[in-house]
Amino acid sequence: MRLRWILRSFAVVAVLGLTVTVTSADESSMSMHAKLSGFKEVPPKLTAGTGTFQATVTGSTLSYRLTFSGLSSPAWMAHIHFAQPGVNGGIFLWLCQSAAKPAPAPVAAKTPTCPAGGGTVSRSDVTAADILTVGDQNVVAGDFSGALSIIQSGNAYVNVHTANFVGGEIRGQVKTTED
Numbered sequence: 001m002r003l004r005w006i007l008r009s010f011a012v013v014a015v016l017g018l019t020v021t022v023t024s025a026d027e028s029s030m031s032m033h034a035k036l037s038g039f040k041e042v043p044p045k046l047t048a049g050t051g052t053f054q055a056t057v058t059g060s061t062l063s064y065r066l067t068f069s070g071l072s073s074p075a076w077m078a079h080i081h082f083a084q085p086g087v088n089g090g091i092f093l094w095l096c097q098s099a100a101k102p103a104p105a106p107v108a109a110k111t112p113t114c115p116a117g118g119g120t121v122s123r124s125d126v127t128a129a130d131i132l133t134v135g136d137q138n139v140v141a142g143d144f145s146g147a148l149s150i151i152q153s154g155n156a157y158v159n160v161h162t163a164n165f166v167g168g169e170i171r172g173q174v175k176t177t178e179d
Contacts, residue, residue, distance in 0.1 A: 034052070061125060071160065079159065081159065090135075094111045096114035
């Protein structure tokens, strides 16, 4: 009798262990990065500015770190846009903002301030609520999976806008690695 109880207990523990493993395996992650320069802007800019973007998506949350330096004037804002290399596209995620160029109301409260003279900005809690509509490109506000599809396809870029280059001073196409 005791042996049966031990075997049943072992079976229950084994099934629970498999359930936990399967649940954890379903929560995939994706890493992304971009190297920013003025030569990748549209049109290209001759600037000493450079930057890097690194991000990770785990489940339905994105964490990012954007670092830039050497810009010709203060950074006003930075975003992720929807477009292939050499083409400008709409903004679907704000990375940082300034008093001169604030993020729109639905996302302004959680969008960090750009370090004007260069530096690093990061955030660890980007969710569907932070994805904005890009009407003429069929991106709907709150569509986190759509935003990830854009990024995975290679049709997303990060750029940093400055006082001297309002349309963007440095830019880099986002590349992904899935785990």
